Amino acid sequence: MANRWTNTLTDRDVTPEAAFLNRRQLMAGAAGLGLIGMASGAKAQDALEPNPWEDITQYNNYYEFGTGKEDPARYADALTTQPWSVKIDGMVDKPADYALEDILQAMTTEERIYRFRCVEGWSMVIPWNGFELADLLNMAGVQSGAKYVAFETALRPDEMPGVRYPVLDWPYVEGLRLDEAMHPLTIMATGIYGRDIPNQNGAPMRLVVPWKYGFKSIKSIVRITLTDEEPPTSWNKANPNEYGFYSNVNPEVSHPRWSQATERPIGGGVFASRVPTQMFNGYEKEVASLYEGMDLKANF
Protein backbone atom coordinates (compact mmCIF):
# COMPACT_ATOMS: atom_id res chain seq x y z
CA MET A 1 0.00 0.00 0.00
CA ALA A 2 1.03 3.59 -0.37
CA ASN A 3 3.46 4.55 2.33
CA ARG A 4 2.78 8.04 3.52
CA TRP A 5 5.80 8.20 5.73
CA THR A 6 8.91 7.42 3.76
CA ASN A 7 10.76 10.26 2.16
CA THR A 8 13.43 10.61 -0.46
CA LEU A 9 17.09 9.91 0.21
CA THR A 10 19.99 11.43 -1.64
CA ASP A 11 22.61 9.72 -3.80
CA ARG A 12 24.62 9.16 -0.61
CA ASP A 13 22.26 6.33 0.20
CA VAL A 14 23.07 4.07 -2.70
CA THR A 15 23.31 0.40 -1.74
CA PRO A 16 25.68 -1.92 -3.61
CA GLU A 17 24.12 -3.20 -6.82
CA ALA A 18 24.08 -6.86 -5.77
CA ALA A 19 21.99 -6.01 -2.74
CA PHE A 20 19.74 -3.86 -4.88
CA LEU A 21 19.10 -6.68 -7.37
CA ASN A 22 18.60 -9.12 -4.54
CA ARG A 23 15.94 -6.88 -3.08
CA ARG A 24 14.22 -6.47 -6.42
CA GLN A 25 14.04 -10.24 -6.82
CA LEU A 26 12.76 -10.64 -3.30
CA MET A 27 10.11 -7.99 -3.78
CA ALA A 28 9.07 -9.52 -7.10
CA GLY A 29 8.85 -12.95 -5.50
CA ALA A 30 6.89 -11.69 -2.54
CA ALA A 31 4.53 -9.72 -4.73
CA GLY A 32 3.99 -12.79 -6.89
CA LEU A 33 2.92 -14.70 -3.81
CA GLY A 34 0.62 -11.85 -2.89
CA LEU A 35 2.52 -11.15 0.31
CA ILE A 36 3.14 -7.49 -0.34
CA GLY A 37 0.82 -4.95 -1.85
CA MET A 38 2.69 -3.42 -4.78
CA ALA A 39 0.34 -0.57 -5.55
CA SER A 40 1.16 3.06 -6.10
CA GLY A 41 3.31 3.29 -2.99
CA ALA A 42 5.97 0.97 -4.37
CA LYS A 43 7.80 3.72 -6.21
CA ALA A 44 7.96 6.01 -3.18
CA GLN A 45 9.21 3.16 -0.99
CA ASP A 46 11.94 2.28 -3.44
CA ALA A 47 13.37 5.75 -2.94
CA LEU A 48 14.58 4.53 0.47
CA GLU A 49 16.89 1.72 -0.59
CA PRO A 50 17.07 -0.76 2.30
CA ASN A 51 20.19 -2.45 3.61
CA PRO A 52 20.59 -6.08 2.60
CA TRP A 53 19.16 -8.82 4.82
CA GLU A 54 22.66 -9.72 6.01
CA ASP A 55 23.40 -6.26 7.45
CA ILE A 56 20.06 -6.13 9.23
CA THR A 57 20.29 -9.60 10.75
CA GLN A 58 24.03 -9.96 11.51
CA TYR A 59 24.81 -6.61 13.14
CA ASN A 60 22.48 -6.26 16.12
CA ASN A 61 22.04 -4.94 19.61
CA TYR A 62 20.15 -7.36 21.83
CA TYR A 63 22.00 -7.41 25.13
CA GLU A 64 19.98 -10.33 26.50
CA PHE A 65 22.11 -12.39 24.11
CA GLY A 66 25.41 -10.61 24.71
CA THR A 67 26.89 -7.20 24.07
CA GLY A 68 28.79 -8.02 20.85
CA LYS A 69 27.20 -7.03 17.55
CA GLU A 70 27.35 -10.67 16.38
CA ASP A 71 26.14 -12.25 19.63
CA PRO A 72 22.40 -11.91 18.90
CA ALA A 73 22.71 -13.69 15.53
CA ARG A 74 24.77 -16.39 17.22
CA TYR A 75 22.67 -17.01 20.34
CA ALA A 76 19.12 -15.75 19.81
CA ASP A 77 18.01 -18.95 18.09
CA ALA A 78 17.54 -20.32 21.61
CA LEU A 79 14.58 -18.01 22.21
CA THR A 80 11.25 -19.88 22.08
CA THR A 81 8.82 -17.64 20.24
CA GLN A 82 5.90 -20.07 19.94
CA PRO A 83 3.56 -19.94 21.72
CA TRP A 84 3.76 -16.22 22.52
CA SER A 85 1.38 -13.94 24.31
CA VAL A 86 1.42 -10.30 25.24
CA LYS A 87 -0.11 -9.04 28.46
CA ILE A 88 -1.87 -5.73 27.90
CA ASP A 89 -2.87 -4.20 31.21
CA GLY A 90 -3.11 -1.01 33.26
CA MET A 91 -5.49 1.69 32.06
CA VAL A 92 -7.28 -0.30 29.35
CA ASP A 93 -10.87 -1.49 29.02
CA LYS A 94 -9.89 -5.04 28.08
CA PRO A 95 -6.83 -6.11 30.06
CA ALA A 96 -5.80 -9.64 29.06
CA ASP A 97 -3.07 -11.98 27.95
CA TYR A 98 -3.47 -11.73 24.19
CA ALA A 99 -2.22 -14.67 22.13
CA LEU A 100 0.03 -13.42 19.34
CA GLU A 101 -1.97 -15.24 16.68
CA ASP A 102 -5.14 -13.47 17.83
CA ILE A 103 -3.38 -10.11 17.66
CA LEU A 104 -2.07 -10.82 14.17
CA GLN A 105 -5.49 -11.91 12.96
CA ALA A 106 -7.00 -8.62 14.09
CA MET A 107 -4.24 -6.38 12.69
CA THR A 108 -3.46 -5.22 9.16
CA THR A 109 0.18 -5.90 8.38
CA GLU A 110 1.98 -3.75 5.83
CA GLU A 111 5.52 -2.90 4.77
CA ARG A 112 7.20 0.20 6.19
CA ILE A 113 10.66 1.12 4.95
CA TYR A 114 12.20 3.22 7.69
CA ARG A 115 15.52 4.76 8.51
CA PHE A 116 16.93 3.30 11.72
CA ARG A 117 19.45 5.31 13.75
CA CYS A 118 21.26 3.84 16.74
CA VAL A 119 22.41 6.17 19.52
CA GLU A 120 25.92 4.73 18.97
CA GLY A 121 26.08 6.62 15.67
CA TRP A 122 25.37 4.01 12.98
CA SER A 123 22.31 3.78 10.76
CA MET A 124 20.49 1.46 8.35
CA VAL A 125 17.37 1.47 6.23
CA ILE A 126 15.09 -1.44 7.16
CA PRO A 127 12.01 -2.78 5.34
CA TRP A 128 9.81 -3.78 8.26
CA ASN A 129 6.51 -5.60 8.09
CA GLY A 130 4.16 -4.76 10.89
CA PHE A 131 1.08 -2.95 12.06
CA GLU A 132 0.40 0.35 13.75
CA LEU A 133 0.72 0.22 17.52
CA ALA A 134 -2.35 2.48 17.71
CA ASP A 135 -4.48 -0.34 16.28
CA LEU A 136 -3.33 -2.73 19.01
CA LEU A 137 -3.88 -0.16 21.77
CA ASN A 138 -7.33 0.63 20.40
CA MET A 139 -8.13 -3.07 20.41
CA ALA A 140 -7.43 -3.14 24.15
CA GLY A 141 -9.33 0.13 24.64
CA VAL A 142 -7.21 2.96 26.06
CA GLN A 143 -8.86 4.65 29.04
CA SER A 144 -9.09 8.42 29.15
CA GLY A 145 -6.63 8.98 32.02
CA ALA A 146 -3.78 7.08 30.33
CA LYS A 147 -0.77 9.22 29.40
CA TYR A 148 2.07 6.78 28.81
CA VAL A 149 2.72 3.29 27.47
CA ALA A 150 5.25 0.98 29.14
CA PHE A 151 6.82 -2.00 27.36
CA GLU A 152 8.67 -5.04 28.67
CA THR A 153 10.87 -7.65 26.95
CA ALA A 154 10.76 -11.35 27.83
CA LEU A 155 13.17 -12.38 30.58
CA ARG A 156 14.32 -16.00 30.08
CA PRO A 157 17.57 -16.79 31.86
CA ASP A 158 17.52 -20.30 30.39
CA GLU A 159 17.38 -18.97 26.85
CA MET A 160 19.15 -15.64 27.18
CA PRO A 161 22.80 -15.98 28.19
CA GLY A 162 23.26 -12.22 28.48
CA VAL A 163 20.87 -11.75 31.38
CA ARG A 164 23.26 -13.61 33.69
CA TYR A 165 25.31 -10.41 33.64
CA PRO A 166 24.07 -7.20 35.25
CA VAL A 167 24.75 -5.07 32.15
CA LEU A 168 21.23 -3.69 32.51
CA ASP A 169 18.54 -4.10 35.16
CA TRP A 170 16.56 -6.94 33.52
CA PRO A 171 13.96 -7.22 32.09
CA TYR A 172 14.59 -4.60 29.40
CA VAL A 173 11.86 -1.97 29.68
CA GLU A 174 10.92 1.03 27.57
CA GLY A 175 8.23 3.65 27.37
CA LEU A 176 6.53 6.22 25.17
CA ARG A 177 4.18 9.09 25.76
CA LEU A 178 0.68 8.05 24.65
CA ASP A 179 0.62 10.47 21.70
CA GLU A 180 3.97 9.07 20.49
CA ALA A 181 2.63 5.53 20.82
CA MET A 182 -0.54 6.43 18.89
CA HIS A 183 1.36 8.20 16.08
CA PRO A 184 0.86 6.41 12.74
CA LEU A 185 4.63 6.09 12.23
CA THR A 186 4.94 3.93 15.36
CA ILE A 187 4.67 0.24 14.52
CA MET A 188 4.95 -3.21 15.97
CA ALA A 189 7.22 -5.09 13.61
CA THR A 190 6.71 -8.79 13.00
CA GLY A 191 8.72 -9.16 9.80
CA ILE A 192 11.59 -7.93 7.66
CA TYR A 193 11.70 -8.22 3.85
CA GLY A 194 8.37 -10.05 3.96
CA ARG A 195 9.79 -12.84 6.14
CA ASP A 196 9.18 -13.49 9.85
CA ILE A 197 11.34 -11.21 11.93
CA PRO A 198 14.46 -13.15 13.04
CA ASN A 199 14.96 -13.71 16.77
CA GLN A 200 18.00 -11.43 16.84
CA ASN A 201 15.84 -8.57 15.59
CA GLY A 202 13.23 -9.05 18.30
CA ALA A 203 10.90 -11.91 17.33
CA PRO A 204 8.09 -12.36 17.39
CA MET A 205 7.07 -8.71 17.87
CA ARG A 206 9.14 -5.60 18.56
CA LEU A 207 8.50 -1.89 18.67
CA VAL A 208 9.80 0.46 15.95
CA VAL A 209 9.77 4.23 16.54
CA PRO A 210 11.74 5.56 13.58
CA TRP A 211 12.32 9.12 14.80
CA LYS A 212 13.92 7.98 18.07
CA TYR A 213 17.26 6.32 18.78
CA GLY A 214 17.15 2.58 18.22
CA PHE A 215 17.19 1.60 21.89
CA LYS A 216 13.61 2.85 22.25
CA SER A 217 12.61 0.11 19.79
CA ILE A 218 12.28 -2.63 22.39
CA LYS A 219 12.40 -6.26 21.25
CA SER A 220 10.43 -9.45 21.97
CA ILE A 221 7.65 -7.70 23.87
CA VAL A 222 5.66 -9.64 26.47
CA ARG A 223 3.89 -6.81 28.27
CA ILE A 224 2.33 -3.45 27.40
CA THR A 225 0.98 -1.32 30.25
CA LEU A 226 -1.05 1.88 29.93
CA THR A 227 -0.29 4.26 32.78
CA ASP A 228 -0.61 7.88 33.89
CA GLU A 229 3.02 8.11 35.05
CA GLU A 230 6.19 8.29 32.97
CA PRO A 231 7.50 4.71 33.05
CA PRO A 232 11.12 3.80 33.83
CA THR A 233 13.30 2.87 30.86
CA SER A 234 16.33 0.56 30.94
CA TRP A 235 18.98 2.86 29.52
CA ASN A 236 17.76 5.84 31.53
CA LYS A 237 17.98 3.75 34.70
CA ALA A 238 21.48 2.62 33.73
CA ASN A 239 22.75 6.12 32.95
CA PRO A 240 20.29 9.01 33.32
CA ASN A 241 22.85 11.61 32.23
CA GLU A 242 23.36 9.92 28.89
CA TYR A 243 19.94 8.49 27.97
CA GLY A 244 16.76 10.48 28.42
CA PHE A 245 13.15 9.34 28.26
CA TYR A 246 12.53 10.99 24.89
CA SER A 247 15.71 10.09 22.99
CA ASN A 248 14.56 11.72 19.79
CA VAL A 249 17.21 11.69 17.07
CA ASN A 250 18.67 15.19 17.15
CA PRO A 251 21.93 16.26 15.48
CA GLU A 252 22.13 19.29 17.78
CA VAL A 253 22.00 17.42 21.09
CA SER A 254 25.28 15.59 21.67
CA HIS A 255 25.61 12.42 23.69
CA PRO A 256 27.88 13.40 26.61
CA ARG A 257 30.64 11.25 25.13
CA TRP A 258 30.20 11.86 21.39
CA SER A 259 28.56 14.14 18.85
CA GLN A 260 25.30 13.11 17.19
CA ALA A 261 25.78 15.52 14.28
CA THR A 262 26.76 12.73 11.88
CA GLU A 263 26.17 9.00 11.45
CA ARG A 264 27.81 6.02 9.73
CA PRO A 265 25.50 4.21 7.30
CA ILE A 266 26.11 0.47 7.70
CA GLY A 267 27.22 -1.15 4.45
CA GLY A 268 27.71 2.18 2.77
CA GLY A 269 30.37 0.82 0.41
CA VAL A 270 32.20 3.66 -1.31
CA PHE A 271 29.87 6.03 0.50
CA ALA A 272 30.92 4.66 3.89
CA SER A 273 31.98 8.06 5.20
CA ARG A 274 29.76 9.67 7.79
CA VAL A 275 26.71 11.62 6.68
CA PRO A 276 24.76 14.35 8.47
CA THR A 277 22.20 13.16 10.98
CA GLN A 278 18.71 14.45 10.27
CA MET A 279 16.41 16.07 12.82
CA PHE A 280 13.99 13.43 14.10
CA ASN A 281 15.89 11.02 11.83
CA GLY A 282 14.26 12.55 8.74
CA TYR A 283 10.69 12.42 10.10
CA GLU A 284 10.54 16.03 11.29
CA LYS A 285 7.59 16.93 9.09
CA GLU A 286 5.54 14.10 10.60
CA VAL A 287 6.47 14.34 14.29
CA ALA A 288 7.82 17.80 15.17
CA SER A 289 4.36 18.93 16.26
CA LEU A 290 4.42 16.37 19.08
CA TYR A 291 7.15 18.41 20.75
CA GLU A 292 6.00 21.95 20.06
CA GLY A 293 7.10 24.31 22.80
CA MET A 294 9.33 21.71 24.45
CA ASP A 295 13.00 22.37 25.15
CA LEU A 296 14.55 19.41 23.30
CA LYS A 297 17.91 19.86 25.01
CA ALA A 298 16.36 19.62 28.47
CA ASN A 299 14.00 16.82 27.38
CA PHE A 300 16.63 14.73 25.59
Ligand code: MTE
Ligand atom coordinates in the same frame (compact mmCIF):
# COMPACT_ATOMS: atom_id res chain seq x y z
N1 MTE B 1 15.57 -4.52 23.03
C1 MTE B 1 15.99 -5.39 23.96
N2 MTE B 1 15.10 -6.13 24.62
N3 MTE B 1 17.31 -5.53 24.29
C2 MTE B 1 18.27 -4.76 23.68
O1 MTE B 1 19.47 -4.90 24.00
N4 MTE B 1 18.76 -3.00 22.03
C3 MTE B 1 18.23 -1.77 21.48
C4 MTE B 1 16.95 -2.01 20.67
N5 MTE B 1 16.04 -2.89 21.39
C5 MTE B 1 17.86 -3.82 22.68
C6 MTE B 1 16.48 -3.75 22.37
C7 MTE B 1 19.19 -1.06 20.65
S1 MTE B 1 20.48 -0.28 21.46
C8 MTE B 1 19.08 -0.97 19.29
S2 MTE B 1 20.11 0.02 18.38
C9 MTE B 1 18.08 -1.77 18.58
O2 MTE B 1 17.31 -2.61 19.44
C10 MTE B 1 18.77 -2.66 17.56
O3 MTE B 1 17.82 -3.29 16.74
P1 MTE B 1 18.33 -4.25 15.58
O4 MTE B 1 19.30 -5.21 16.20
O5 MTE B 1 17.11 -4.92 15.05
O6 MTE B 1 19.01 -3.38 14.56
